[in-house]
Amino acid sequence: MSVIRNEVRRATYLDSIVLMRMSREIAALAGVEEAGLIMGTPANKEILRDAGILAREGEQAEPGDLILALRATDAAVADAALVEARRLLDRPSALGAAAAADAPRTLRAGLRELPEANLALISVPGDFAVAEARKALDLGLNAMVFSDNVPLADEAALKRAARERGLMVMGPDCGTAIIAGVPLAFANVVPRGDIGIIGASGTGIQEISCLIARAGRGVSHAIGTGGRDLKAEVGAITTLMAIDALDADAATEHVVLVSKPPAVDVARRVLDRIARSAKPFTVCFIGASGLALPGNARAATTLKAAAELALGRPLASRAAALAPLRVRGPHVRGLFAGGTLCSEAQVVFAAAGLPVSSNVPVPGAEALSDAAGGHAMIDLGDDQFTRGRPHPMIEPAVRDAPLAAALADPNVGVVLLDVVLGYGGHADPAGHLAQALGDRRDGVAVVASVTGTDADPQPRSEQVGKLEAAGVLVADSNADAAALALAVVERPARVRGAAAQ
Amino acid sequence: MDQRDGSKSQDLLTSSPRVVNVGLEMFASTLAAGGVRVVHVEWSPPAGGDSRLAGLLEKLRT
Amino acid sequence: MKSIDQANQEALKRILDGDPHLVDVVSAAQAIPELTDRMILHAGPPISWERMCGPLRGAVMGIAVFENWASDLDAAAAKAAAGAFAFAPNHHFGAVGPMTGMTTPSQPLLVVENRTFGNRAYCAINEGLGKVMRFGGNDAEVLDRLRWIARVLGPALGRALRAGGGIALKPLIARGLTMGDEMHQRNVACSSLLLRQLAPALAQTATSTEELAACLAFIGGNDQFFLNVAMAMGKALTDPARNIAGSSVVTAMSRNGTDFGIRVAATGDRWFTAPVEMPAGIYFPGFSERDANPDIGDSAIVETIGLGGFAMAAAPAVVGYVGAGRASQATAFTRAMGEIAVGPNPAWVIPAMDFAGVPTGIDIRLVVETGVAPTINTGIAHREPGVGQVGAGVVKAPLKCFEDALVAFAETMGVA
Secondary structure (H helix, E strand, C coil): CEEEEEEEEECCCCCHHHHHHHHHHHCCCCCCCEEEEEECHHCCCCCCCCCCCCCHHCCCCCCCCEEEEECCHHHHHHHHHHHHHHHHHHHCCCCCCHHHCCCCCCCHHHHHHHCCCEEEECCCCCHHHHHHHHHHHHHHEEEECCCCCHHHHHHHHHHHHHHHHCCCEEEECCHHHHHHHHEEEEECCCCCCEEEEEEEEEEHHHHHHHHHHHHCCCCCEEEECCCCCCCCCCCCCHHHHHHHHHCCCCCCCCEEEEEECHHHHHHHHHHHHHHHCCCCCEEEEECCCCCCCCCCCEEEECCHHHHHHHCCCCCCCCCCCCCCCCCCCCCCEECCCCCCHHHHHHHHHHCCCEEEEEEECCCEEECCCCCCCEEEEEECCCHHCCCCCCCCCHHHHHHHHHHHHHHHHHEEEEEEEEEECCCCCCCCCCHHHHHHHHHCCCECCCCCEEEEECCCEEEHHHHHHHHHHHHCEEHHHHHHHHHHHHHHCCCCCCCCEECCC | CCCCHHHHHHHHHCCCCCCECCCCCCHHHHHHHHCCEEEEEEECCCCCCCHHHHHHHHCCCC | CCHHHHHHHHHHHHHHHHHHEEEEEEEEEHHHHCCCCEEEEECCCCCCHHHHHHHHHHHHHHHHHCCCCCHHHHHHHHHCCCCCCCCEHHHCCCEECCCCEECCCCCCCEEEECCCCEEEEEEECCCCCCCCCHHCCCCCCHHHHHHHHEEEEEEHHHHHHHCCCEEECHHHHHHHHHCCCCCCCCCCHHHHHHHHHHHHHHHCCCCHEEEEEEHHHHHCCCCHHHHHHHHHHHHHHHHHCCCCHHHHHHHEEEEECCCCEEHHHHHHCEEEEECCCCEEEEEEECCCCCHECCCCEEHHHHHHCCCCCHHHHHCCCHHHHHHHHHHHHHHEEEEEEEHCCEEEEEEEEEHHHCCCCEEEEEEEEHHHHCCCCCCEEEEEEECCCCCCCCEEEEEEEHHHHHHHHHHHHHHCCCCC
């Protein structure tokens, strides 16, 4: 008979990543069925309730309290697991116990310790992010807001306040930036160079910057604007500020702008501003077409095309050497950690005239439904999957179950995957994937791209090697991977002409 | 509607970022390991999560 | 319209601009004309006899006998219960007192004058350690000592101070901070500096050699003598900030053994109270937490001006009392207090923190936001009256005081 234990620590806060790691450690103990160490907000309590591990003590927790909840096979195991959980909580932090005791508790105190600071990197829970960002602006700091779930109206007001002060807000929901060669949050190690990037998408920035790096060039700055900067309510405030900044930046010769297609009048405003710049621009509104561009701008519908336009030359597509591939099913199932990479794959399929569905469809794609068969591109990082669970870029295990399901589905002939490297990501995503793929997979081809560089904490060539050793076909870019997947099912047992190397 | 003096955001690009990190500890430790000047703030929800008091604090900010 | 931050800067400025001098010793009757017959001033916010803790009752009984308002302790207790005495906080009459903090007409009070603003504040003379009225002691030995203080020591000190023109306290505190004092639990350096400055005038104005020797021995034998001077100084420095519209700075922190009370600049003389907490600390041999009295005394006025627990980094030796272990953690306490203070005091710096000024001006908004409550260094009294000090440690001001104050402050600002 399973036993549930709850313990509540009053007014105790730990960040979500730290708590998720601890939850995993406890859940991995023999005899523990479910475990969660989580803050006592109403939403989190529901997660514990759904997992069947919320008891009376946990119910009574307040949002500022920490709940330890677990379910185990019997009382002895449960009690031992609780002891271990307490030990983990009381263990000194990675920064050292002395440092933690001495650490500032507020932005204000943090600034007193580092008076020359010019950027606040904010990744607190979304409910609190705006207040912290406002404090940063009041203290004269630019802000990078990694947090998401910030109300749109608050984002707009925040960015207006920033603009008044001549400060920049990157975000909310800004996962990636590279400023003066420094990777911030989830970013790759790329050389400095003369191409600037302004991105509403983190993985969009990552893919473009890595393609530039692997072509032997570099990035001056990659400014994240947050996913909603180009919505009508926000009006591209950060994008416009970023254009001004890169215009004035001596190191930047060419600017790439990447995002989802914006609202019409916002697009107009941005393009008008681009027209006033002396520098050449590449505009990548993924999935959009028919834009009226000023003379100094060119359009790209994919991330790869954007990189090529910025570089001023095509990128060689080294098609994987294929023996004629026999796949058992007619469909491609894409399972993505990066939302923009999922979008790019859809664009490749739609441009080839193939129907494709997705949980985050681009113009020209269908919404995913149980009835729809056919090619499907799933963004596993979308909110519906990540509520209360880690993001697949941090925890590749999140992709394991959908991957197993795809490999077992007789209609699936190709599984298409992205592997995103860099700071903040998993230490060995290729290794995990190779293990998850297991041994023989007759009749299913696995195609992947690896977004990263050899200077990343997970060197790209090593990651590619692990994937290829596991029988994965690795393409040079996400767009190429999508094209390769498409080729395998569209021309079964034939290879689309290999590009010259 | 026009942007005021953008010198502070310009300063962000011209010199190396010096960061105050509020939230996930791993961002700070990564930056520190990379030699970036960073201070990590041991943040916790304002007013211990009490939304009424936190709301008052927001209104009494300056 | 002035912002809260601007109002707080004004409050801090008034505290920092103060120029406190120890100028005289006078009887309470003389210093506080409003002190009527059978009026007993005590430490902390207002409290009735029924709610008083053991040591406070013991002190009340003793002082009633001392003032000849009751023939003996039992009679004093009966009269107190019957409402014969009028109780009021020291703070309401320009005074402060350590622990039980008894202030009555016959007692001599130290006079500190804030020359910048012209205001004065008072505190009784420290009786010494052990069995004293401060800890609720009330037997013949205690009362005899009080009589000696009233008859001999007080007047001697008064003569010496008047003859010397008073003693400037700001520079004396500055020196003490460089010598290991924090002015709450550790006052040995300041006490020594004070005696050194007083000695010539004491000698000059003494009525006899025996009297001089007795006074020098009494002061010299008490490491904590300066505490009462520091407390009167604290009151003299904060009183000018007591009414500043829009300021969320704390102007008083005080305990009566039952309630902890704070006052805030924008809300004037209003008290925000909550149950006092138990100190956490180290006990003298033979005593433990079971013997401890809850937090008591006006001495938290010292923390209110950035000293005591706020200046712990200046007194690493004190950390041993805190039970936190390593002397290097003294800095952490001062840094934590920096989170909730308006700004540093450039005149009072701590060498071990690269000469950073002590964090001054507690902002109730920051206390509520961070959950960091002011840390007070305190002696721990025995719960039974008259036993004396049983240990030393730290205690926190209850967060509820600051939360209630924030709500009231918000109302004054037209915010709900």
